[in-house]
Amino acid sequence: MTTPARMRPTRPAAHRVADLVRTFHLVTHGAPVPSDAVLTGVSLASNDVSPGDVFVAVTGLTVHGASYAEQAVDAGAVAVLTDEAGLALLESSGLAARVPVLVGAAPRALAGPVAAWAHDAPGERLVTVGVTGTNGKTTTTYFLDAALRAAHTTTAVLGTVELRIGEDAVESPRTTVEAPALQAILALAVERGATALAMEVSSHALALGRVGGLTFDVVGFTNLQRDHLDFHGDMEGYFRDKSRLFASGQARRGVVVVDDEWGRRLVAESPIPVESVATHVGAPEAADADWAVVAADIGLDGVGSTFTLRGPDGTLHTAASPLPGKVNVSNAALAIVLAHAAGVDLDTAIGAVATAHEIPGRMERVIERGEGFPLAIVDYAHTPDALVLALDAVRPITPGRLVIVFGSDGDRDQGKRPLMGEIAARLADVIVVTDENPRSEEPAAIRSAILEGVRSVRPDLVDVHEASSRAQAIRDALALAHEQDTVIITGKGHEPTQEIAGVFHRYNDRDVLLAARVERQGQQA
Structure with a gap:
């Protein structure tokens, strides 16, 4: 490869x-x-x-x-x-x-x-759009790419899941590659005829200068929620690094979702021209936003959502997200406005986003409900706020119990571990605590911190399980679940490896889940 x-x-x-x-x-x-x-x-x-x-x-x-x-x-x-x-x-x-x-x-x-x-400024020969924020970067970028492809014959997508030029893709080592690799990929994209780029930009990348030498035509901001505080120190430091994407010389114009206080602050402080997008129907910030979702029919059980987007001139536009849930209305609205700001006709952008393809590891339905099996979903949710959104989205499509498999990364923000445990204990029925990427930490210590949060809500630990092997945790969850239940496996999403004690092992939640289904079918035969 x-x-x-x-x-x-x-x-x-x-x-x-x-x-x-x-x-x-x-x-x-x-x-x-x-x-x-x-x-x-x-x-x-x-x-x-x-x-x-x-x-x-x-x-x-x-x-x-x-x-x-x-x-x-x-x-x-x-x-x-x-x-x-x-x-x-x-x-x-x-x-x-x-x-x-x-x-x-x-x-x-x-x-x-x-x-x-060295590469003759390849970014200047592409329409470049960067997306930052805690949650939603990947989904928004894929929605955005769908819109860009409607106006450009060949596009490039760089982010957490893959590095793709046209139809040629490789696994991505991180959300944003180092600056020399980025510039080489942009040069290759230009060589292959690409004319537009949709790219995720992480806070680490901004702090470490990985997008240095590239001035984006348009940049977008999704939200800011607790994550990576081991690196940034606190939320103020996290915001400061995220806002680097909106610096003069780093971008020409921006689009900011103002559903949280950080987005509203970014609009107020941004040195470059920005458009604001409010996606919570009826929220106070919608009245002053340039763009606002003023009505939404939130889809469930795999059905996308439709919504009405009000433009700066007051015109109403009917739009849709191909993925269910409120969070994907926000991602779709931001992608549409970003694409339009990047030169895509508004109606074209709306139509393209509505038909965007499934995104790996983002509310990905791996096993459908039936024949004795529960609905089983893989999702990347790895922050407290993202976990709430994921469980809230799945609950309405769950006739029986909601079963969650999750953990928390090692060598990362330790404060979110009990918070994740509390959320799972409140919003799920059956809990299987396991490992994500322990890295150099002792896996049992990470699980213990999560379980402290679980105990604060569910002191008797009823329907709470622990598995030291993530693969075993998935098998356990599938064995515990009935047809009317839903199993959601969060935290790793699309990731193709698991890092334990400094060693990367080939591993993917989707693959393990499918193997567990085959194993269970063999046992039932």
């Missing part, structure tokens, strides 16, 4: 290293820069360097990237771009004598602009 790092243009631009030094006011050390030295790419990862790359060595969490520069040079790097600390490492190792060392004050911040320059 092609890796994101290898998604590069087959006909890369070529620039002189000397011009890079001059353009970005870098200071050269080590081996002299040959007058004819040419660079054809940029990389932050030493094991993904191709001949002709400039290797950007930045300070890591534990080790400086310059420690891996020898691997990069052996792979064909023509220069190393780093800081003073990196220079010291290269000089002490003797590697500086082999390769030009280009020193800048903030190499991580330079990585994006340098990569954009």
Whole structure:
């Protein structure tokens, strides 16, 4: 399978290293820069360097990237771009004598602009739309892509699930790839004839400069809810990093959902022009919003929702979300307005969003109710607010009991664990607590924190189960459920791996669920 790092243009631009030094006011050390030295790419990862790359060595969490520069040079790097600390490492190792060392004050911040320059600013040859927010980024981006495809022959989608150009896709390693990989993918997209991009932009990416060197034509904001506080510190820090997407020079215009206080604050503080979208019918903020959902018929049991969207001129438009639930009315409304702001005819955008395809791991119906089996759904909900929305959406289509399988990630915000437990205890009937991605933490300790929250609501722990294996938890849930019940498996959604003690194991909730059904059918035969 092609890796994101290898998604590069087959006909890369070529620039002189000397011009890079001059353009970005870098200071050269080590081996002299040959007058004819040419660079054809940029990389932050030493094991993904191709001949002709400039290797950007930045300070890591534990080790400086310059420690891996020898691997990069052996792979064909023509220069190393780093800081003073990196220079010291290269000089002490003797590697500086082999390769030009280009020193800048903030190499991580330079990585994006340098990569954009190296690839001749591919983002300027695409209509680019970025979406940020805690929940709804993936769904909104897929809805948006459907609208863009109605106006553009070839589009690109970059996000949590996949990196896709036209019909060619690979698994995505993270929500937003590193800046050099992003610029290379954009160059490849242009080479393949793409003219529009829909992209998820994470708060980590904004804080770490992964979208540096790209100015979006339009950016969107879904909501801000508790998540990633281990990284951002608190909600104020989280908001500050999210709002970086709306900075002058990062985007030209924006569209903001104002259903929460953070969206309303973003509209008030944004330095770029923004349009506001209110999606809660009858909410006070709807009166002052540029766009507002003024009526909605919320679909259930796999049926999408229809809604009426009021435009800035007061005109009413009938629209639809192909997915059920209030949250997807919000996602669809934002996608429509984003597409329109990006140049898509409004009626065309409305029609395209209404027929968008199913999104992996987002309220994905894996097993339909019948023949003794419950309805079984996989959903990515991994924050307290998203879990409430998911369970509230599933309850009306559940004649019997609501069974949930869930956990919480390791090495992430620990404060949300008991909150997730409380929510599950209030809104579900049967609970199976298990692992998500424990990472370096002890899995049992994470489950214990979740169970503390469960006990605060359900001290007797009736209908509460615990499984140390996520696959076993899914099998247990399917065995516990009857035909009139609904099983919802939350937290991992589309993810193709599970990280335990630093090791990534191939794993997918949907695959395990289907295997559990086959296993149960065999037992019944």
